[in-house]
Amino acid sequence: MIGFTLRRLLQAVIVIIGVVLVVFILGKQIPGGVASIALGPRRTAVQIAHFNRVNGYDLPLWDQFYQYVRKLFTLDLGYSYAHNEGVEELIAQRLPKTLSLVGVSTLFALVIAVPLGILQVVRRHKLTDYALTTASFVFYAMPPFFLGFLLVLFFSFDFHFFPVSPPINSGGWTIFTDPRAFVMPVITLSAITIASFSRYMRSSMMDALAEDYIRTARAKGASNSRVLYGHALRNALIPILTLIGLSLPAIASGALITESVFNYPGMGLLTVTSALNDDIPTILGTTLVITVFTVAGSFLADVLYAIADPRIRLGSTI
Amino acid sequence: MTPRDDDVNPVTEALAHQPTASPLGHILPPVDDTVPPPAGGEASSVGGMARQIVTVFLENKLAVVGLIVIVFFLLFCIVGPLVYHTNQTNAETALNGVQNASPGTGHPIGTDNTGYDILGRLMFGGQASLLVGFASAGVATVVGVIYGAVAGFIGGWIDAFMMRFVDMLLSVPVLFLLIALVTIYKQSEVLIIFVIAAVSWLIPARLVRGETLTLRVREYVQAVRVMGGSRTRIVGRHIVPNAIGTIVVFATFQIADSILLLAALGFIGLGIPAPGTDWGSMLSDGVNSAALGYWWEIYPAGLCIVLVVIAFNFIGDALRDALEVRLQRR
Secondary structure (H helix, E strand, C coil), X not given: CHHHHHHHHHHHHHHHHHHHHXXXXXXXXXXXHHHHHHHCXXXXXXXXXXXXXXXXXXXXXXXXXXXXXXHHHCCCCCEECCCCEEHHHHHHHHHHHHHHXXXXXXXXXXXXXXXXXXXXXXXXXCHHHHHHHHHHHHHHHCCHHHHHHHHHHHHHHHCCCCCCCCCCCCCCCHHHHCHHHHHHHHHHHHHXXXXXXXXXXXXXXXXXXXXXXXXXXXXXXXXXXXXXXXXXXXXHHHHHHHHHHHHHHHHHHHHHHHHHHHCCCCHHHHHHXXXXXXXXXXXXXXXXXHHHHHHHHHHHHXXXXXXXXXXXXXXXXX | CCHHHHCCCHHHHHHHCCCCCCCCCCCCCCCCCCCCCCCCCCHHHHHHHHHHHHHHHHHCHHHHHHHHXXXXXXXXXXXXXXXXXXXXXXXXXXXXXXXXXXXXXXXXXXXXXXXXXXXXXXXXXXXXXXXXXXXXXXXXXXXXXXHHHHHHHHCHHHHHHHHXXXXXXHCCCHHHHHHHHHHHHCCCHHXXXXXXXXXCCHHHHHHHHHHHHHHCCCHHHHHHHHCCCCHHHHHHHHHHHHCHHHHHHHHHHHHHHHHHHHHHHHHHCCCCCCCCCCHHHHHHHHHHHHHCCCHHHCHHHHHHHHHHHHHHHHHHHHHHHHHHHHHHHC
């Protein structure tokens, strides 16, 4: 188990190093360099040269990379010239909001999707099964922002049921203290994952039902519900852990859209507003931080999977 | 799919061990359907296989519906503007017209908040959405197939390195990477195609690499090697054609995903730059108007996106079934 965890940790660290390198290279692609962002359109060649010398942008690339990594270790993610603030400070204010939104939405998706998947298996090849499959197709194809708009139009403008957006001074905990404001964002963010989780749950359960131990259980005279919930469900649930780990990047992308629709000041909205202001240092900072968190999340999911299913850590090929 | 099974595709692995129809199947290479059959030779069996695929595909009613929807939208976006003439590029002229006109008054589904006719705009924006969808899925598939086939065929530490690179990019949330790329390299239609392709080639690279690993140890590939076939020939003429099922199915789903990615970019405000547009940008432009009750400014564009994406998903599902049948009967 420790061996598996260490190997998996090493893999996560390598991925993060790679992402740091990619983000660094992207930062070097800014047309005109950081100087063009910092000094504005009326910059002169002398000013640019001075700026580059002061900030070390005239050093050889490997040296710049070394400085960049050294700064990362002190949690210095660069400077946002649009906000006049360090990128890490901008992110520190917004990260908890995104994390709580993503966490609650993922849990919500599981709570809805697992029973749905089971229902589809119990009623397999019947009307309920087909109706739910069709519904999951529709939700999978529905762009999250379109779903978000529809929710806002119906429940905020027509029925005044939910507020248009969470309170503007929301912190990471507001989702728990003012859940009404978050009903629509959570539904929007969960829609796609509910669709894919329930489809996966359905096929995972079907696979489990085809296993030998199910036949054994039936042969011993176990009732249908005992076979379904006692044997198949427990084994079908384990692979969902992996699916969550794999879905984390997609959920983070969904959070970006959801935050923009509902004007919720998290990492995603920060990235979008920065993109419209050409604030590239901030975009690179949020991309790096959000990736580190998705990698960490996938790592946790895989370790939990290995704890739940001993076959993985023994026959591991990672 | 779990992260651990990318080495071996369980389906192809299982099929690889199935006995072939011919008693001599294990020493005869399977029919390579990309090589033209000798005159009067195996034409019937190859034709039969194609017919079988078409039959299985057409038996799936959802797939036929999907195909009809796609053909309809292609005609709507490409032939539509030739029949239904509207101004879609001159904002000044549009501003002189009626803004937010309701459906019916000379504009079948009204005008938007600039004054553009929405029906014409759906055709105009749809051209961009479909073009970007097809083109970026095409680029992503070609790049992914080459990358995956090369990695799988070379093997060893080069393969490990190439695949870790894919894992790494896959762990970056796609919209963040997309926004970074679009902001740095500025928007233009061509660039958006390549940027969407740049974040989409990873999955086919993985799929094709998995297929390559199972295909490269097959007898017929070893036979080509013994006969002195070059690596390029093995990959290009034998491995890639035999992985074509996986590739086609992926490409179909990717068109849908690319259209959704472009729509997301459009929604953020980073879509096709003005005076062009796409369905996602139309939705984004219509948000404030829709709150005022001008529903025709968002529903049509949203509906177009949902219909096209569902249609491609139906087709992809049916293709997967049809090609699996082909594999099973091979």
